[in-house]
Amino acid sequence: MRYLAKIERASFLGNTVLQPLARQVDEYLWETIPDHAVIETKVAASVGPGAIVLATVEQQDDQLQIVAIDDVVPWLLELLEQFLSQGITPDFLAQEAERAEQWRQSLTLESQEVERRALETAARRDEIQELERNLKVARAELEQREAELLARQQEAE
Template sequence: MQYLAKVQQRAFLASTELVLLAQQTGEYTWERLTSERIVEAADLVGFEAGHLVLVELNPLHQVTAVEDATPWVLALVDQFLAHGVTPDFLATEVERAERWRQSLTLKSQEVDRRALETAARRDEIQALEQNLKQEREALEAQRAELEAREAKLQQEFALLQQETGETD
């Protein structure tokens, strides 16, 4: 695991130790350590007391790699601080992103509500169309029945006229 540490000299033993300051928790995330953790470091040639270093520790908390943290810190300055990325700016951006997410959620819910309303109206229209079709079929059946009755009445009327015309 990688840590940001400060080199510290122990005067009474003339040895070097590392004070761990922060721990990498993800690819782009770091967490400050709340309690002081010190790791013994032999062979820290070229690093003076107070120097910041990036340290790789194995699971037994033994130093496996040490490198100067200056390039890493300067990269942070170039990537974030040179462009005005401050904690306030990040907090504002997080807040803005949260408002945007909430707005999208509300819009999505509105679209879903309208889709449900549209589906309900479509179902209602289909039911009305079905009722109209049934009513039309019923009216056509009544019309055919009336036309049949009219034809029968005309036949009976014609027969009646023939009978009355023959008796005259």
């Protein structure tokens, strides 16, 4: 896990003391750390107090252990190149999120409309099938009456 941290000081034992500011939750997701507890490490930092660094951290025995301290500049330049050079700003991301939400709602409404139409079509199909059955019964009755009438006509002649 990576942390964005501020170098507080070097302790009297020669260790570096870091104040974590944010931690990486996912590749492009970071969260700020509200309580600014410090982490002491034996890993030497090549910059002085007040500098911002990227610290690679592992959890060992319920304690955070810093594995490496890296300069933050290459990471920041990469962020600038990936996002800000293309005009991807927080406002742009908020607008895109809003557009995506509107699109999702629109698709949900369309899906509901398609389902409603499918139900209507199924109901109409059932109605037509019922009418066809009634028509067959009526036709059979008519054919039977016609046969009876023909039989009576032949008897009467």
